[in-house]
Amino acid sequence: MKVIEITKPGGPEVLVVGERSAPKPKDGEVLIKVRAAGVNRPDCAQRQGTYPPPPGASDLLGLEVAGEITELGPHVKRWQKGDPVCALVNGGGYAEYVTVPEGQCLPIPYDLDFTHAAALPETFFTVWTNVFESGQLVKGESILVHGGSGGIGTTAIQLAHQFGATVFTTVGKESAVTPCLELGADTVIQYKKDDFVSVIKDATGGKGVDVILDMVGGEYFGRNLECLAPMGRLVQIATIQGATVSFDLRRMMAKRLTITGSTLRPRSTEEKSRIAQSLEEHVWPLLNKGRLKPVIFKEFNLDQVREAHELMESSAHTGKIVLNVR
Structure with missing residues (x-):
């Protein structure tokens, strides 16, 4: 062969x-x-x-x-x-x-x-087990999907939308905005132009989102914690920008956050x-x-x-x- x-x-x-x-x-x-x-x-x-x-x-x-x-x-x-x-x-x-x-x-x-x-298979297995099993996203909640234009992102947007969640996503290029909206994203953030932390806080009245699906890592980690609502869940599936982070545990404790992740x-x-x-x-x-x-x-x-x-x-x-x- x-x-x-x-x-x-x-x-x-x-x-x-x-x-x-x-x-x-x-x-x-x-x-x-x-x-x-x-x-x-x-x-x-x-x-x-x-x-x-x-x-x-x-x-x-x-x-x-x-x-x-x-x-x-x-x-x-x-x-x-x-x-x-x-x-x-x-x-x-x-x-x-x-x-x-x-x-x-x-x-x-x-x-x-x-x-x-x-x-x-690869994206649907990954999104299902991380967003809905580990992240426990349910109808009526909100999610931030980083990298909305990739294979994982386009799958996560569709699934979260179909199961009744409000979907925020970040993209790096203008050409990805319309496709992500058409797939079911409610808000598409161009991270090179806008600070996604500020956009999330403004859009949610300061509350934050319930779940974040992140494959970036690095400096996104602390910013993700800022975006999470009380009892929010950060699900880490990759570390494109770095696997080592430092943060104040009291921020996690104060909002009763869950930080989890996996590889498939x-x-x-x-x-x-x-x-x-x-x-x-x-x-x-x-x-x-x-x-x-x-x-x-x-x-x-x-x-x-x-x-x-x-x-x-x-x-x-x-x-x-x-x-x-x-």
Whole structure:
């Protein structure tokens, strides 16, 4: 099979097309003939050598795919050969075939093609478990989503809106404002022009928001605490601007804040399968009705992977970047 390999840690230029034997599904796994694979920032971090795959996972890039099941491992119960699925994979998505535990597969929502289906798993798993499980966002509350124009952001805006929350989001470019509003954001803040802390305080009468989804870290941490309402929840999912922060614990205590966070890839198969079940119960019906949609910014062929990574790192996109494998 054709795969994308990393010759050495570095920039997009280290990605090359290679060939390997197709993997064989183990107990409880299925083999997927990949039609499309999503491109995500963790892929860039792994390429740079700063985000190694967990033990036992493929060394190849790629955390989400869509395609058809072509082979079943022992004791697979739900799926059959030929079933179209999208899946959260532990690695290996930048290839023509990939194995994945059956519980991490989901049916492709009604009317979505493989390209759009491949853009679902990584962001929907991440947003659902962080915003609605850890962050406990409920109808009538408010949320600030940082990075509203990215894959995580466009997903979080839509989900929070559909579940009845007031949505604030930050973006870095003028061209992202209208798309975010169309997806359901109530207020879009251009952080290069306006101070998001001041905007949030003004818009909420000084109260603040109930939940913040942040992937920036660094100096955003203290500013996020200022934006939170009493009993608010800060959910940290990445640290683009720095992982080390300093703050006065009394600020957290006075407002009874909760600070939490997570990463998705190191979680167990059992936990990822549980998240998949929750998504199928609560979110997939909205996708099937067309009330949610993955936002695709640009598609590339597999051998154009360098260009895809360059675009991802430029932050010039709004929504997802997808590799069409077949």
